[in-house]
Amino acid sequence: MPLKLIVLAKQVPDTHNVTADAMKADGTVNRGALPAIFNPEDLNALEMALEIKDQTDATVTVMTMGPPRAANILREAMYMGADAGILITDRHFAGADTLATSYTLALGIKKVGDVSLILCGRQAIDGDTAQIGPQVAEKLGINQLTYVEEFVNVEKKSITLKRTLGQVSETVKTALPLLITVTSSANHPRTFGAKRLMKYKKARTAIEAEQEVRRSSTTGEYGMEILLDEIEQKKKSLKSKGLFFETWSADDVGADHEQIGLPGSPTKVKKVQSVVFAASELKKIEPNPEGIREMFIELIEDRTFG
Amino acid sequence: MGNYFKDTPDIRFNLERVGLKTLADLMENDYSDAKIFDFAPETAEEAVENYLDICALAGELCAGPIAERARQIDREGNSVSDGKVTYHKLIQDNLRDFQRAQLMGISLPRAYGGLNMPQVVKIAVLEMVSRADASLMNLVGLQDIGETINEFGTNDQKHQFITGLASGDTTGAMILTEPDSGSDLQSVRLAAIPPQPGEDPNVWRLNGVKRFITNGNGDTLLVLARSEEGTRDGRGLSMFVCSKDETIYIRRLENKLGIHGSPTCDMTFNNTPAYLVGQRKRGLIKYVMSLMNGARMGVSAQAIGIAEAAYKDAKEYAEKRIQFGKPIIKFPAVYDMLTDMRIKIEAGRLLLYEAGRIVDMFKIRTARMEEAKEKGDAPDLEMKKQIRIQERLASVLTPLSKYYNSEMSNEVTYKGIQVMGGSGFMKDYNMERYYRDARITNIYEGTSQLQVIGALGGIMSGVMDKIFQDFVEYEFPRRLNPIVRVAKAMVPLLYEAIAFVKEKKDSEYTDYVAKRIVDICLDIYQSVLFLECAEINERKEHIAVVWVREANLRVSFNHKFILEDRHEVIDLHKEILD
Numbered sequence: 001m002p003l004k005l006i007v008l009a010k011q012v013p014d015t016h017n018v019t020a021d022a023m024k025a026d027g028t029v030n031r032g033a034l035p036a037i038f039n040p041e042d043l044n045a046l047e048m049a050l051e052i053k054d055q056t057d058a059t060v061t062v063m064t065m066g067p068p069r070a071a072n073i074l075r076e077a078m079y080m081g082a083d084a085g086i087l088i089t090d091r092h093f094a095g096a097d098t099l100a101t102s103y104t105l106a107l108g109i110k111k112v113g114d115v116s117l118i119l120c121g122r123q124a125i126d127g128d129t130a131q132i133g134p135q136v137a138e139k140l141g142i143n144q145l146t147y148v149e150e151f152v153n154v155e156k157k158s159i160t161l162k163r164t165l166g167q168v169s170e171t172v173k174t175a176l177p178l179l180i181t182v183t184s185s186a187n188h189p190r191t192f193g194a195k196r197l198m199k200y201k202k203a204r205t206a207i208e209a210e211q212e213v214r215r216s217s218t219t220g221e222y223g224m225e226i227l228l229d230e231i232e233q234k235k236k237s238l239k240s241k242g243l244f245f246e247t248w249s250a251d252d253v254g255a256d257h258e259q260i261g262l263p264g265s266p267t268k269v270k271k272v273q274s275v276v277f278a279a280s281e282l283k284k285i286e287p288n289p290e291g292i293r294e295m296f297i298e299l300i301e302d303r304t305f306g
Numbered sequence: 307m308g309n310y311f312k313d314t315p316d317i318r319f320n321l322e323r324v325g326l327k328t329l330a331d332l333m334e335n336d337y338s339d340a341k342i343f344d345f346a347p348e349t350a351e352e353a354v355e356n357y358l359d360i361c362a363l364a365g366e367l368c369a370g371p372i373a374e375r376a377r378q379i380d381r382e383g384n385s386v387s388d389g390k391v392t393y394h395k396l397i398q399d400n401l402r403d404f405q406r407a408q409l410m411g412i413s414l415p416r417a418y419g420g421l422n423m424p425q426v427v428k429i430a431v432l433e434m435v436s437r438a439d440a441s442l443m444n445l446v447g448l449q450d451i452g453e454t455i456n457e458f459g460t461n462d463q464k465h466q467f468i469t470g471l472a473s474g475d476t477t478g479a480m481i482l483t484e485p486d487s488g489s490d491l492q493s494v495r496l497a498a499i500p501p502q503p504g505e506d507p508n509v510w511r512l513n514g515v516k517r518f519i520t521n522g523n524g525d526t527l528l529v530l531a532r533s534e535e536g537t538r539d540g541r542g543l544s545m546f547v548c549s550k551d552e553t554i555y556i557r558r559l560e561n562k563l564g565i566h567g568s569p570t571c572d573m574t575f576n577n578t579p580a581y582l583v584g585q586r587k588r589g590l591i592k593y594v595m596s597l598m599n600g601a602r603m604g605v606s607a608q609a610i611g612i613a614e615a616a617y618k619d620a621k622e623y624a625e626k627r628i629q630f631g632k633p634i635i636k637f638p639a640v641y642d643m644l645t646d647m648r649i650k651i652e653a654g655r656l657l658l659y660e661a662g663r664i665v666d667m668f669k670i671r672t673a674r675m676e677e678a679k680e681k682g683d684a685p686d687l688e689m690k691k692q693i694r695i696q697e698r699l700a701s702v703l704t705p706l707s708k709y710y711n712s713e714m715s716n717e718v719t720y721k722g723i724q725v726m727g728g729s730g731f732m733k734d735y736n737m738e739r740y741y742r743d744a745r746i747t748n749i750y751e752g753t754s755q756l757q758v759i760g761a762l763g764g765i766m767s768g769v770m771d772k773i774f775q776d777f778v779e780y781e782f783p784r785r786l787n788p789i790v791r792v793a794k795a796m797v798p799l800l801y802e803a804i805a806f807v808k809e810k811k812d813s814e815y816t817d818y819v820a821k822r823i824v825d826i827c828l829d830i831y832q833s834v835l836f837l838e839c840a841e842i843n844e845r846k847e848h849i850a851v852v853w854v855r856e857a858n859l860r861v862s863f864n865h866k867f868i869l870e871d872r873h874e875v876i877d878l879h880k881e882i883l884d
Contacts (some may be wrong), residue, residue: 081406190368194408194421198345198356241344 003058003116003176004156005049005108009077010040011070013125016040023274038073041121043189045182048151049119050081051188054265058116059083063108065093065101071205076246078200079192086112087205088251095262098127102135103261107253117159118179118285122147130181137179145172148180199243206247209234245301308373310434311365314614318358320655323839324585324663326354329424332670343416357427360409364431367407368438369450372400376439379567380739382818387789389524389555400442401569404474411472414452418464419472425669426662429607433655436611440743441567443611444520447604451478451528451711454597455547458584463547476525480597481573483518489538489756491530491590493542496575497532510546510582512575519520520750522571525550528597529580530589542590548580564742599700601751603665605829606658609747610651616722617647623726623735634725643725645706647718649849654711656835657828661703668696695772702764709757710828711747719744755821765827766804774800777834786840786847789854793833796858799865800826806869818876822864829857 004293013034015022021033049060062077064070074085088108096104109115118137130146137144150162152171162172164183204212210266213231217223238244250260258264285291299305309319320724330353337353339346347353375396385392393401404410412428414420428449435444452471457462470476479633487493496514501507516522527548534542553576560570584593621644624635671693676789678686719741723730730737748754764770776799782790803823833854839846 188371191403191407192363193361193406194363195345195365195409197359198347201359 001077001114004112005058005060006112006115006118007042007046007049007060007062007077007082008105008118008120008132009064009073010039010121010124010126010132011036011064011066011073011125012039013037013209017124035228036069036072036075039121039124039126041123041125041182041184043121044184044186045119045121045180046077046080046082047189048148048182049117051187052117052151052154053081055082059156061086061112061211063097063105063112065089065104065108068207070210071245074205075203076192079197080190081193081196082187084271085203085245086248087207087245088248088253089205089207089298090260092250092255092257095265096260097265097267098129098131099266100260100264102132102139103264104250104253104255105132106139108248108257109136111248115215116176116178118142118177119151120179120181121184122181133179133181134184140177140179142177143174144179144181144269145174146226148182149186158227175220177259195305196288202241203243203245204238205245206235209238209244219273307364308369309359309362309365310369310437311430313365313369313850315463316652317361317433319839319843321361321426321430321518321660322358323402323656324426324659326357326424326426327351329426329663329666329670330354330357332667332674333422333424335674339416339422346416346422356359360412360421360423360427361430361434363407364409365369366432367403367409368434372435372442373438375400376442376567377736377739379439379441381566383566384569384570386523386556386559386561386569387555391556391559391571394567397442397567399446400439401445401477402475404446410449411468411669412449414449414468415456416474418452418468420452420454420468423663424665424666425603426659429603429658429662432604432607432701433614436608437615438611439567440608440612440740441565443604444565444568445477447601447608448478448480448521448524450597450600451480451526453600453826454480454528454545454585454593458545458593458638459547463583464583467547472524477521477570478526478528479519479521479524480601481516481522481527481529482594483520484519485517486513488518489753491501491594492543493538494530494532494543494590495552496531496578497527498533498544498546499534500533509579511576512546512548512580515572515574517572518750518780519571519573520568522573523569526582527554529575530594531536531580531678533582533586534587536711538809540590541587543594544586545583545589545593546580547583548578550579554577556790562746564739567711572710598751599665599704602660602704602757603658605747605751606654606661606707606711609711610654610658612740612747613647613651613654613711613715613718614746616719616737616744617644617651618731619735619740620644620647620722620725623729627726627729640725643721645852647721649853650714650718652846652849653832653836654707654714656839657703657710657832658707660835661700661707664700664703668693668700671696672873698764698769702761702769703751706759706824706828706831707755708751709748709761709824710832712744713754715744715747756779756823758824759817761824761827762816765823766808770827770831773834774830777837782837783841786837786850789840789851790837792858793830793837793854796826796830796833796861799861800830803865806871808881814876815871815873819868826861826864829861833857 013038019033022030024030048063050059053060060082062074062082063085063086064073068089071087072199074087077085088104093104110117120133134144145161147165148161149164152160153164156174158173158175159178160171161180162169162171212229213234217227217230235244250257285295327350330350334347337348340348346357370815379396382394383525384394409431412423412431413425415873416422432447433442435446449471452468452668455467471478482491484496496512496516501509501510512529518652529546529548530543531546532542533544555574557572564569565784619823624640624644627634671689675689710769722737723741726737729735778794803826807819836846836853838849840850
């Protein structure tokens with residue numbers, strides 16, 4: 001039996017390339033103004049999964065929970081070398097915090113079944129909580145290793161990994177199944193493959209497939225049955241070509257509606273503070289070695305570094 | 307993240323200018339590959355989208371890790387011991403990345419693992435590779451040898467060799483040069499011994515020395531060798547293919563001025579088993595010419611990529627560097643250099659992509675003709691005529707492009723250092739690497755002097771006539787009149803110069819002024835291309851204004867020089883060379 005790997009991925013606003021209109025007046029993120037990207041450390045997790053796949057006969061499935069447009073990161077994962085993608089989407093998920101999200105993802109993983117290794121990025125660049133990985137492991141009742149930097153080897157029922165803990169690192173051999181969180185220093189995510197790109201840009205979720213059929217369908221309102229049939233045909237055709245992303249709703253994964261979305265999220269935002277830098281706080285750093293050295297000393301002293 | 311395709315819109319402009327849809331229709335025939343290969347396009351629109359997607363993919367890869375690794379590779383190079391070459395660790399990473407990106411068989415057929423894309427797409431990719439790391443172009447560009455095997459090899463050879471090249475599992479080399487045979491390949495001596503009785507009737511044995519071989523340590527080697535014992539000229543040479551094995555010994559790697567990432571091998575063949583490619587005695591005359599023409603397109607792309615890198619760095623520097631209280635780009639002496647660099651790069655790109663288009667048309671149509679012939683269809687005479695025209699045009703535009711672009715790249719990188727002043731001279735910046743890397747482009751795959759001779763015959767015999775005649779007769783929009791008039795007036799000067807030289811019937815004089823005739827032709831042809839663009843693109847119109855006026859001065863000078871019948875260097879050089 002080949003090892004079954006799942007990579008948990010999130011589509012996030014690109015907070016690394018922030019523009020002036022990235023924040024709304026109330027201090028919350030203006031998602032519309034930022035391009036939606038594959039969460040960077042989730043790419044490191046995917047790369048590690050693909051490295052394991054390169055060396056073994058493992059299969060890699062990428063799972064994401066999010067709005068329908070999150071299908072874009074599933075396609076990107078396919079361009080890189082993933083075997084399948086699953087989108088978990090439902091408007092009842094809206095407003096989910098990490099607890100509700102990890103509950104949902106754990107249900108999704110159970111639905112896949114027989115998963116040996118779950119790989120997550122250390123944290124997402126929008127929330128920066130680093131909670132999803134550990135919470136999913138707890139919900140599934142399996143071991144977890146955080147801050148993994150290197151895959152060493154895998155045997156039938158165990159895996160050896162190196163994790164980094166700041167100044168030191170430790171190599172751990174542990175039993176499968178296991179959940180790990182991967183850091184950005186672990187690897188350089190691979191490029192897309194040209195053939196994979198040309199093939200999988202046609203991959204669709206159930207929602208996208210349905211939208212496309214509806215858009216191009218010429219059947220009128222009396223043709224509902226024909227339309228539904230066309231949608232089924234389209235999905236079937238996509239599946240036969242390996243171009244279909246399983247698309248699961250809250251009910252598909254058997255979620256308790258009290259534990260998902262806003263009702264399932266105990267996190268309450270108490271206050272959002274909008275920090276506006278005044279001109280007096282600007283500091284000019286001379287573009288020469290002395291200037292840079294002074295800046296570093298200052299950053300080390302205020303513990304930004306080190 | 308950076309992307310060399312997106313930050314240089316001129317590449318896309320040129321791809322679109324050459325008519326990707328037409329090329330797609332030709333490449334894909336009836337789009338029947340889509341039934342066999344899940345990544346093959348079903349429509350022309352999809353094919354074109356794929357071409358652009360692949361360029362964007364390569365653009366990101368090149369702007370990212372490839373560019374990042376270039377400086378260290380340049381400093382540390384490759385190593386050789388016990389007759390075997392080890393690539394620098396970062397070159398191994400580069401090759402792995404290109405393999406994963408599935409970009410090692412861009413123009414090879416899908417049946418052997420390629421992407422079946424036109425030459426112009428490959429050119430765009432090679433240009434971007436070269437902008438990041440010129441030396442990597444030599445390794446990535448050697449997918450060309452797969453094309454030669456595909457064109458002339460047997461089915462067995464295709465299966466055995468192309469698949470590995472296209473997947474990137476193997477790399478290749480074209481092995482032509484010897485210590486005593488550089489520009490003059492007719493004198494190649496490496497011996498090919500015919501199959502002996504009692505042995506495999508397909509296996510020849512190669513013995514001898516080759517030198518200056520790019521990636522001679524590659525896995526799949528195309529070797530030019532003397533199959534006809536006792537002969538001395540090009541008609542005794544055949545082309546062979548073999549795999550790397552213990553009979554091949556790399557004696558040393560050359561210590562070079564530039565392209566340090568590309569291993570240049572001095573190597574011996576010691577009874578190496580090899581297979582004949584195509585027909586005996588056609589090695590140099592037919593196959594090497596085909597191989598070389600592909601490689602010349604690659605070197606043209608390499609030259610443009612290096613020049614683009616130099617221009618980008620120089621411009622950024624000139625905008626930031628403050629002297630006398632303002633950025634130096636504000637001084638006429640500096641913006642003049644930068645403008646000149648930009649225009650010359652774009653002139654070169656127009657020429658290369660147009661040459662690529664012609665090569666594509668010619669190659670694809672030839673392949674279609676062959677298919678029809680195999681099916682037993684009656685030959686399409688009109689098509690045959692078209693192919694002949696395009697073949698002749700390609701045989702002029704390929705050397706023109708290699709000549710112009712490699713010289714241009716040297717000039718642009720020279721000015722790049724000049725713009726940056728002392729900083730450009732320092733190893734702290736990439737500019738000095740561009741300058742060193744550019745220097746090989748007008749030497750290998752045929753020096754500029756050989757390209758001039760290669761193009762001259764076609765120009766003198768009228769290959770460009772139809773293009774120039776159409777140009778003179780074409781009515782451009784009225785707003786372009788001032789420069790159109792200047793450009794059209796250059797055409798008769800070319801023909802006057804050609805007539806003068808023909809009239810003289812003096813081969814030494816013809817060789818002596820060959821470069822000037824070719825330069826006049828280039829100046830006119832690139833004016834034609836710029837004016838075509840000026841019709842639809844305002845920025846190109848601005849460039850056309852500058853280009854045509856300068857070209858006119860150069861053409862006048864060269865024309866005058868030729869017609870003055872200047873013999874002083876021919877007559878006096880022996881006295882002067884002390």
